[in-house]
Every structure is written in structure tokens, then in C-alpha cells.
Amino acid sequence: MDIDKRTQELAARLTYIRDIFGQRENASMAMLRTRLEEFLEQAPHLGMRELSRQVGMLEELFVLLEGKLESELTPMDRVRIVRHPQRICLKDILENVYDNYTEIGGQDEWSIDPGMLIARATIARRMGKKTVHQSVMVIGQEKGHGQEFRNAGSIKPWGNANALYYMRVAEIENIPIHSYVFTPGAFPVEDYPGAAQQISKNLYVMAGLKVPIISVFSEGGSGGAEAIALADKRLMLSHGYYSVISPEGAAAIEGGLKDKATPELIERCASRLRITAADNLELGFIDRVIQEPPLGARPEHYDFFRQLRREVIRATDEVVDSVDGLGPLRGMAIRRQAKAADPQDIFVRWSLGGGARTKLVDRRFEKFRAMSRTACRDNRSLGARIYSGLEGMLWSAHSTLRHDFLARYKRHLLHMLEALEAELRALRQGVGGPLGKFLGLGDGQQRRLEVPPEALERLTLLSCPEEGACRLEDTWVYVSPKSREDRTLTCPNTPTHGCLDLWGPDLFGEFAGVCSHCGHHFPMEFQWYLYNVFNFAQAYEFNSELESSNPLGYEGFDLKLEQAKRQTGLGSACITFETHIEGVTTVVAVLVSPFRGGTVGAAEGEKIIRAAERAMLKRTPFILYSHGTAGIRIQEGTCGVIQMPRVTMAVRRYIEAGGLYLVLYDTNSFAGPVASFLGCSAYQFAVRSSNIGFAGPGVIRETTGVEVPPKYHRAFSALSRGHIQGIWDRREIKKNLHQALLTMGGKNLYYR
Template sequence: MDIEKRIERLQERLTYIRDIFGSKENANIKLLGSRLDEFMGREKSLEATERVRLVTQLEDLFAFLEKKLEAELTPMDRVRIVRHPQRICLKDILENVYDNYTEIGGQDECSIDPSMLIARAYFTRRVGNKVINQPVMVIGQEKGHGQEFRNGGSVKPWGNAKAQHYMQVAEVENIPIHTFVFTPGAFPVEDYPGAAQQIAKNLYEMAGLRVPMVAVFSEGGSGGAEAIALADKRLMLSHGYYSVISPEGGAAIEGRTRQGQRVPPELIEETARKLKLTADDCFRQGYVDRIIPEPPLGARCDHYEFYKSLRNELINATNQVVLNVRGMKLFRAMALNRRKNAPENLDAESIFVRWTLSAGAREHLVWKRWQKFRKLSQHAYLDKRTFKAKVTAKGQEMAWALHSFFRYDFLGKHHKKWRRMVEELGAEAQFVKNKVSSPFKMIQERFAPAVELVDSEAKKSLTELSNPEEGIVLNGHGWSYASPRCREDRTVTCPNAATHGCLDQWAPDLFGEYAGVCAYCGHHFPMEYQWYVNNVFDQGSIFEFNREIESGNPLEYEGLDQKLEQAKKKTGLKSACTTFEARIEGKNVVVAMLVGAFRGGTVGAAEGEKFIQAVERADKKHYPLLAYVHGTAGIRIQEGTNGVIQMPRCTMAVRRYIERGGLYLVLYDTNSYAGPLASFLGCSPYQFSVRSANIGFAGPGVIKETTGTDMPPDYHRADKALSHGHIQGIWDRREVRKNLNQALLTMGGRNLYYR
């Protein structure tokens, strides 16, 4: 390499190191700077051989001190590494890891979304005397090296839609999918499709993809990462991070920083540490399967040895996924399993596995994927059930499963065949009977005397005006539960008074008879979750289960234990999700309710586990499932990846339930935002909202910080969500019971099941 280029490279390395460590004082960085400045000051007076010798010494010094600095990296330093423009990007990987590729779905600026890059690539393998090309579909966020049009890897909804489309193409072609997560988070817009709407679709699709999937994490920011990361093998670069929220965002919430205020750097550093977002943290918690070692201070575009290592890891990971569901694998599987904890010692080219799967293997792959995610985060919640209670619950589940098998699968199939045959024979007999009897009916109608079809009293009631004083009792709706606010002797002003001319209303009327609905404009004031529990479902029909599963503090996040105890004491609940069986007009239903009064209805490991168990209960008992969202602020940030992993886990459970014939309804109320909406709630085919609810991926403040754009006041209103197809209807609170009953009848049918 030319001496000038070597010097320029050293200057770039020093700039990079200073960027990573920010304003922190560090003796090693000062030493590197002083030595380089000293050399630059006397460079021109040196002879060529002396310059080469000193540059070589400097390169050795940089390599030595970079290794020392590597040991000093904090979690926030690692975040700065993955955000740096010199960080490897997806195009670098395509150029150096795969043997050939073609970019599809648009290129650079001429793409529906330049932040999402799709390529058809292949590995070339030599097997004996043959050369075999093994194709893969590569999907990932592309940040580039400071290219502004890439939007920093923050993908818009249509970019995620593009990814979903090519995932389906890969499934049709029966080729593996490699995804690369390089995103700080999804771009929070609510056009069609909205950000939450599309991420939910992606997760639902990935849950059932019947081809091997391998995901590689570099920068994994919340829902934007999950949009392409539900994979059979999840690898993570050693300097990467995977988090429910950015450290800056978490620090702003922790410090209650107002919009426009700067968050102290010390608080950001501390939040990054508490979130446990590094590769080691994620591996220890079980959310990634393997860490891929990088060069000191992170992989950059000219680290060619790293590309060889990454290629090796990708091939081995894909081989493992395929061999786990294939036959004829004994010796190859033994070799992989023996070295699975050290794949860097296993030459990827030495083991050949054909990556196409048979129909049976593809179905087994989806099952294995579900089993993998079902086991995650089991350590992250509190289960205070006694051993006897757990055994009893397991016994009940087995009994339900056995009953379901015999009633619906074994006997049900034969019953359906018999019923269809009887219906067909009955229809044929009825047709013949009508044909034979039609001449006799004609003769009878011609000679029979006219008969009054409607008696005089009935005709009178149908044709005359009614008397309102007879038989009418104006006693309101007769709610069995009224809000405690109805006992307040005061008037309440509607938020729409200035625009709609609403008059002030007396609290006993508004929160009693009117159920919190403005009598003038229909605005819905927030109501307690108990109002729905007592007024929507049949009296005495509610049976709560899994109450003993409690929210915990798996990251030992400072201050969270006290906040959880306060929430438990205030609400009488043990988590933000309460699950129960109930009846509506005699129809059985399983309900999972997110309660806004408990920590904003945020979802963590306990809430996710309770939701999944509710889905499984509805499946085993062949009941419809209702997710009622009294309010949710998203994923609980203090649980970090333990919370964000609930997005794919719960979505997979929902997909299995729906595919097995379940009827899944979602009803939103008050404020419903972020991760739950972008996953297991947003994937329902039947979503409805109570009037005046707010529905969206991110709140107005987050959108302002992310995009710099002020959102109109009605941006997240239910009617907007209805207009772009996120929800299918808007209901008045006073008619929720009636509308749910109608939905169960019309969408579920007689057996209240989809099929």
C-alpha cells in the first residue's frame, strides 16, 4: 500500500476511535493522537525508509491499543459503533460474503424505500467434481455509509411490505432467507399501510414461512428489527445491540425530559447499561443463538477476514436449520452438533447440505420455530402458583386437548361427513317433493277460500302510531356497574365544547346513565376497565385464570420493583394483562385484557405469557378469543429484550390459533400504541375500536423527535385507522355488548369457531 494511503488510513482510524468514545477522556486515545501528530510534524523531513518504518510502528501501536480500548467499551460505545458511517453495511456484505447477487425491488434512490434492500444471491460450493450454486433471498435494512436517502435504515411501511412480498417469493421458490437487521427502528407513519399495521403483517407472515430463516443482528431497534427478525437461527455481531428502545429514548422517558430538552449524556450512558442491550446480554438471556466475533472496535468495510468468518457462520447456521428437520443427516448433524459452540473451527465448505425442503420437512420447520420462540422469556416473569396448582393446570390442559381431539378432530370429521351427506340427501328429497307436490298446490290455491294472514290486532299495531305513555319505562340503560366518578357532584366540560358547542354535563349523568359518552357530540371519556368487565359480559359468567403470573424485574432495572408494587397495590392486579373466560348472551369466549391503569398497559414477559396461555386455552376449548385493549403504551422498556420478544412470540401463537380454526377479535379503547399493535393485536383479521380511541405505532412526541414533523391532533384517531384499513369498524361504548354478540354470531357461526 502507498505510504500516503497508509497515513490517511491511520488518520481515519483515529477519527473513528474518537467518534466511538465521544467526549470521554482516555489516555490511550491521547497517546495515539500525540504519536500520530508527532509523526505528521516531522514526516516531510524523513527519508522514505524511515517513514515506512515509523508508519509500521504506528500501525502496530494502533492495533495494540485498539485491543486495549476494546476491553473498555461501554454499552453506549457499542451503540455508537453500529451507528457509525464506517460500520459495515448490507451492500458490503453482499459484495464480500456471497459469490454473486442481483438486487431486486428497486435500487438506491429508485426504490419504493431505499432503507430496505432485497437481493437474490447465492453461495458457490464445490462438491466432489461438481460446482453447485445454492440460492438465498437476502433481505435487510441498508444504512449505507452516510447516504442520507437511506434514512439511516429506518424503514417506512412500504419498505416492510416489500420485504414481506419477497419473503413470500422465497417460500414459493423453496429457498432460504437471510435477513440483516441494521435499523434504529421503523419510521413511524400511519399512512396506508401504517407502520404498526405492516410490521404486524410481516410477523404474521414470518411465523408461518416454510423455508429456513437466518437473521443477523447489528443494530436491532424495537419493532423495526422484529419486522424481519423472526428466524430459526438468530446470530448477532459482537458489537451489535438489540433493544426495545434507543438509549436516548429510554433516558428521555426515565428523566421525564420534555420535548426540545437535551438529555444528559450521563443518563443516556446509564440507561444503555440498564437496558442490557449488548450481544453478550442477549445471548445470556437466550434471545440470540450465537455471537459472531468482530475485529476490535467493530467490523468496518475493509475487514476482509471478518467477511470470511461471517460467510462461514451463515452457511453453518443454514445447514443446522435444514438438518434439524431433514432425514439422512446422521454424520453431518453429528459434526455440526459437536462444534456448534465453536462454528469458527468448522469449515463451512467441508459439509454440503442441500437447502431445499420436502413438504413434510417444511411443516416440521414451522413447528420447530414455534417451539423455539415458545420457550423464550420463561425466566422473565414471576409465577407464584403452587406446585399443586401448576400440576392441576397441566392436567386440565391435557384433558381439554384430549376432549378437543375426540370431539372436533376424531369424531368431528366423521360427524361432518355424515351431516354433509344427510344435508345433500335431504336437499335432493326436498327438490323431488316440491316438484311432485307443485301441481296439487296450484289446484289448492285456486279453489281454497282467502285467509287473513295477519289478525286485526297485529295489523293495528303495525299500522297505527304507538302511545309513548303505555308500557315505556325511561330508566336509562341500567348498567350493572357505574364509574365512581358518577358520585361526584360537579359538572364536566367536553373536550369538543369549543368546536361542537357541547354544554357542560353533570357528572352523575355523564358517568352513570350515559356511560362516559358526551350526550351532544358522542365523545367517549375514558372509563375504568371494570366498566367493561361488568357491563359487557353476562353476570356471574367471569372466571379468571393465571392470576398468579406476575410482572417481574428480569433486568433488575433500578426503581422498577417499587413501581410495580405501587401498580399492584393501586389496581389490585398483578400484571397489565388479565385473562378470563366469560359469556356474552350465553356464548363462551376467552378474553385477554390489557389494562391501561397498570403501568400504562405495557407488555412485558408476564403479559406475553398470559396472552399466549389465553390463546392456547381458547384453542384447546374451541372458544373464540377476544383481545380487549383498555389501553397500552407499548412494550415495557424496563424489561428490554424480554419485552420486545413478546411481539413474535404472541404473534406466532395467534397465527397457530387462527390456522387451526379460531375466531380472533380485537377491540381497542383509549390509547393503543407501539409494539402490541405492531404484532399480536394488529395481525387480527377483525379489529374494532371504541369511538374516540387513539391507535398508532408511535405517539405524537416520538414522531416529532423521529421525523421532525408536527402531527395534526386527529392523526391517531380511530376514524383515521378505519380509513386506511387498520380497523374494520368503530363502536359506541354503550353498544359494545350488542356489537360483540353480533360479531360472534356473524363471524363465528353456530359453533363460534372460524371453520
């Protein structure tokens, strides 16, 4: 019987290997197969002892060859490992890594989102003779070994919302969060609370969550992963992947969306994207790799779970240690981390004190701030860099002095003066009223109004002659070159609204690209906004030397990047500048659609972070105008994805310092940026006829099988869903922005 079971297991291992290596034939695999077949053929003729010996030999051969095959794994094989139904899943981890757990927020299919598993778990640690149970909040995607209702760990917006809720609970309870990332990506529907919007909320909250967060990546699919992975320590399973997009998705984009991508192209994309644990460790986006057994961990690998347990405990300890200063001996022990010493034996209290909690958040920011620093090109000279560093310091000092120190006194003085003036006025009124009546001045009925001649003149002569007789027509500072072409265009709403054809010079000139009949907005160049809204002619642009580069050495991308730079005259898809909008000094960042679709990579992220920092330093409002963004730049791989938490954290710091962060969407804004630093603003507006969402209709159809109606991503849908706060007419953006600056804003903003 035992032999049967063992042979069955071996057969299963062979099937698994075949699954992993896909189409590729391979000497080791062939050998295992023939040996197993030979054995099965002979088996009926063999005695018990011989059987046992042969099975033992076969098992050794399997171990040997599995080790050999392990070294032949391609990135795509790893993707297949991670997606294999035999891959360990979160429930296995809960059962084997933790000592006890209670599932909360749903059970199996009876959950708001069965793909998202949330549990309170405990880890028992020895303290002398006592056993202490330490609580953690475990959050992660559950793939359930291929259970249909788990949706492969693709989380719906409400699943992420539920995760966020329990992260907050953990914060209140002051217990660490262990998050396990097992997702191919988020489920990209916009039903409330909306895929993008919810991920951005998660990121925003996690950026400031005051408990240690440890995340473990198995399958880290872009935005869906980020929703729970903004952590103080990021561990990764050695056979996992962490990527901006699935290799299939990348291949689809690469190969032109029309045809189905070939397996070869998918393989190529998988290796170009640098998605493996080793790659990500090298790039600095994860802290440690947890070695799995050859060909990936499966539920029967108990040693692996023990190791995983050690690693998560150690990671949690380290985080606590970094902010809460343990005793010297324990600290040293943890830091040395001799493999021999089980961290379980050294007790570390995981609940943090007040100061440590703030420090934790600061550390987290610093950690992410330092990531992907080298993934963009900084063309500034050394002198310029030193100068800008110094300038920052000076500004910092200046702003502390002016806004914190002096302002307090100034405010006191102003209050005093105001009070005095009010007193005086009260005095005048109190006495003046009756006095005036007594003198008989207030008798309104009989009074005959005398018209002074100069008043009469105002009724009949030209007022404000200095303005000229003709009131200035609304002319635009920048007029689109499209307005010079004599041709007509058809408004897309013609079938429903009966719009007449529009003449190009009218449409792109005077009308600013707005259909005069139905108000549909045709896209306009980013220059139109720069000059007509943001007063770019008088603006001071900074950090233009920061340019996009090709951090992963993605094949063929250098050429495309050069082309984009040449065509747009820009170094990256982001322009940051300081400007005045109707007299209000503001820092503005613009995502430029024509530059690689306005995608965000390391350079764009860094520029936005620096812009937010500048706005914080100078205490000005910060406006992010998305002229259009297709998402994270896939060719930068995780260097791009990491911008989601990075920039969100920077923006959060700015907002918490009292800043006003305002986002304006235009044309098409999708994916990563919307699901992070754009979507997290409390004040998001859209230009009419723009589209906002997580994934486009084509992607939704492909990944979920759901057909979405044609106007699914329209700004008006986003407005009724509560994603954005208003929709603006292009011709009135400047007016609306100015009004927004006057009516919103933080306590420390000095823009009036």
C-alpha cells in the same frame, strides 16, 4: 507514498476511536494521539527505513491499544459504533460475503424505500469437484455509510411491505432468507399501509414462512428490527445492539418528556436496557454472537466478512439439518462444527421437502415459545402447575374427541335428518297446495277474519306482565365511581360541535362516558368493560398468578412495579379469563391501561399466549380487548420486544387451527403490540374516540421531523386507512361483539 497512506489510515483510526468514545477522555486515546503527533512531527526528518519502522511500531501500538479500548467499551459506545458511518453496511456484506448478487426491488435512491435493500444472492459451495451455487434471498436495511436517502435504515411502511413481498417470493422459490438488521427503528408514519400494521403483517407472515430464515443483527431497533427478524436462527454481531428503544428514547421517557435528556442519563439507560450482544445471548434472544474485530467491523475487515460467511452458511445448514435430517456424517460434522472445517465444504441442500417445511414452522414456534419464559414471575405452587399441565392434556384429549372425532359422526347424522325433513316438507307442500285450493280455503278476497278473544286481548292488555309495567332502563352492571361526583365536564369537541357541558353523574353513569351531543367517548375504567361487556362477574379468570417482574434488574423499576400492582390490584397489565357473551363461551384477554400504561412485557405476553392456547384447546373465540397500551414495556428490554414475534406466532397458530381472533381497541393503543399481535388480526375494531398507531405525535415529530395533524391517530383515520374494520359505540360493544361472534369465525368454532 505507502507511508503517507499508512499514516493517513492511522489518523482515520484515531478519529474513529474519538467518535466512538465520545466525550470521554481516556489514557490509551491520549497516548495514541501524542504518539501519532510526535511521529508526524518527526516524519520529515526521518529516512525511509526509519519511517517504515516507526509506522510499523505505531501500527502495532494501535492494534494493542485498540484491543485495550475494546474491553472498555460501554453499551453506549457500541451504539455509537453501530451508528458510525464507517460501520459495515449491507452492501459491504453482499459484496464480501456472497459470491454474486442482484439487487431487486429498487436501486439506490430509485427504490420504493431506499433504506430497504433486497437482493437475490448466491453462495458457491463445493461438492467434490463441482461448484454448486446456492441461492438465498437477502433482505435488510441499508444505511449506505450515511447516505442521506437511505434514511439511516429507518424503514417506511412500504419498505417493509416490499420486504414481505420478497419473503413470499423466497417461499415460493423455496430458498432461504438471510435478513440483516441495520435499523434504528421503523419510520413511524401511518400512511398506507401504516407502520404498525405493516410490521404486524410481516411478523404474521414470517411466523408461518416455510423456508429457513436466518437473521443477523447489527442494529436492532425494536419494532423496525422485528419486521424482518423473526428467524429460525438469530445471529448477532458482537458490537451490535438489540433493544426495545433507543437509549435516547428511554432516557427521554425516564427523564420526563419535557427536557432534553443528559448524556449521563442516556449512558445509564443504555446499560440498564441490556442491549449488547452478550446480554442478548445470555437472555436467550439470539443464538450466537459473531465476533467482530476490535472496536467493530468496518469495510476493510475482510477476515470478518469471511467469518460472517461461515457463520451464515453454518446457521442455514443447522436450520435445514434440524428439520430435514441430513446424512449422519454431514450432520455430525455440522454439529461438531470444528472451527477448522469450513462449512462451505460440506454440501447441504437448502431447499426443503414438504414435511420439513411444516416441521420448520413448528420448530420456529417452539423456539420463540421457549423465550423469555423466566422473565415473569409465576406464583403458582408446584401442585398447581402440575395440575394445570394435566388439565391441559385432558382438555386436549377432550377436544380432539369431541370436535374432531365425534363431531364428524354428529354432522353426518344431522345432515341426514335435515334432508329427511326437507323431503317431508316438499311432500306436504306439493300435495297441500292444490288440495287446499280445491277445498276452497285459500279464497282471500271474501274471507272475513275472525278475531279470537285472546288475540283481541293482546291488542289491549299489558303484554308480558311478568316484565313489569316499566321497561327496564338500560342500567349498567358496573357504574363508574366518577359518576358519584357532582361536577360538570367539557367535551373536547365543544369548539367544533358546540357540545354543552356534561354533568358527571349523567356522563359517567347513564351515558357510559359518551357525550350526548357529539358522541365523543370519554375514557372509562377497564372494570366498566369487564363487567358491562365481558360479564366478568360470571367469568373464570386464569393465570392471574403470572405476574410482571423485573427481568433485567432495571434500576428503580421494582418500586414502580410494586406501586402499579398496589394501585390496580393486578399482577400484570393483562387479565385473561373465560366468559360467556350472550351465551357464547369465549376466552378474553384484556390489556389494562392503568397498569404501567398497559405496556406489554414477558408476563403479559405469556398470559396472552396461554389464553390463545386455551381458546385453541377449548375451541372458543378469542377476544383481545386493548383498554389501552403504550407499547412494549421498555424496562424489560428485549424480554419485552420478543413478545412481538412470540405472541404473534401463538395467535397465528390459533387462527390456523380455525379460531376467531378479534381485537378491540380503546383509548390509546400504540407501538409494539399494535405492530404485532394486535395488528395481525383480520378483525380489528375500535371503540369510538380511540387512537391507534405506531408512535405518538411527539415521537413522530422528534424522529422524523414530520408534523402530523391533530387527528392523525384517530380511529376514523385508521378505519379509512384500512387498518381497522369498524368503529363501535361503547354502549353497543356487547351487541356488536355478539353479532361478530355469530357472523365470523373459523370452521372449528363451536360457539353456536
